[in-house]
Amino acid sequence: MTDSASAVDRDGPLSGLDDRLDGLVGLVVLVVLVNVVGGVPAVLGGPGSAWFEALVKPAIYPPSWLFGVVWTTLFTLTGAAVWLLVRAGASRERRLALAAFVVQFAFNVAWTPTFFTFQRIDLALGIIVVLAALVAGTVAAFARVDRRAAALLVPYLAWVCFAAVLNYRFLVVN
Numbered sequence: 001m002t003d004s005a006s007a008v009d010r011d012g013p014l015s016g017l018d019d020r021l022d023g024l025v026g027l028v029v030l031v032v033l034v035n036v037v038g039g040v041p042a043v044l045g046g047p048g049s050a051w052f053e054a055l056v057k058p059a060i061y062p063p064s065w066l067f068g069v070v071w072t073t074l075f076t077l078t079g080a081a082v083w084l085l086v087r088a089g090a091s092r093e094r095r096l097a098l099a100a101f102v103v104q105f106a107f108n109v110a111w112t113p114t115f116f117t118f119q120r121i122d123l124a125l126g127i128i129v130v131l132a133a134l135v136a137g138t139v140a141a142f143a144r145v146d147r148r149a150a151a152l153l154v155p156y157l158a159w160v161c162f163a164a165v166l167n168y169r170f171l172v173v174n
Contacts, residue, residue: 026086031079037105038075041112051119058169074156081142081152088145097141097149104134108160121171128164135160 046052047064082101088094107127115124135157143150 027080027083030083030086031076034079034082034105035072035075038071038078038108041109042071042116045113045117047116049116052116055170056173058166058173060166060169070159074159077152078156081149084146084149084152085142088149091145093141093144097138097145100134100138100141104131104138107131107134115167121167121174125164125167125171128160128167132157132160132164 047067082098085094085097085101108131111124111127111131114120114127135153139150139153139157142153
């Protein structure tokens with residue numbers, strides 16, 4: 001078995017990502033993909049609802065315009081982190097890190113409809129607490145593959161922790 005065949009066998013369906021997403025085009029594709037997947041739930045049912053407008057806002061609630069700026073920045077950094085991982089050599093650690101990313105991202109995407117569409121502040125709090133733990137694990141998993149990729153996720157972890165506190169405060173005041 002050749003080295004390249006061995007790498008393909010070890011990385012399964014991710015093997016083709018190496019060539020397709022290696023350059024600048026790959027970076028742009030991953031950044032756009034993460035922004036679209038992460039942003040669609042907010043577009044479909046975000047903070048513009050009458051229900052949310054009627055909620056008492058916690059004292060720590062930032063200006064509304066800041067959320068779009070922060071999430072776009074964080075999703076861009078996250079897309080770049082995933083790109084760095086995709087460029088890393090095929091390994092068990094890379095597969096685990098990418099799997100950790102997918103799992104935490106599913107929780108991220110689930111939070112918005114839980115909070116805004118289903119209006120379940122309590123369930124959203126549970127989701128975001130789990131999300132914070134999953135993001136911390138994802139940062140650690142990324143660090144085993146590429147420390148730069150892990151560093152790009154640290155602001156995301158910090159914001160998710162702040163968002164968890166904010167979610168808790170929404171629950172308390174409403």
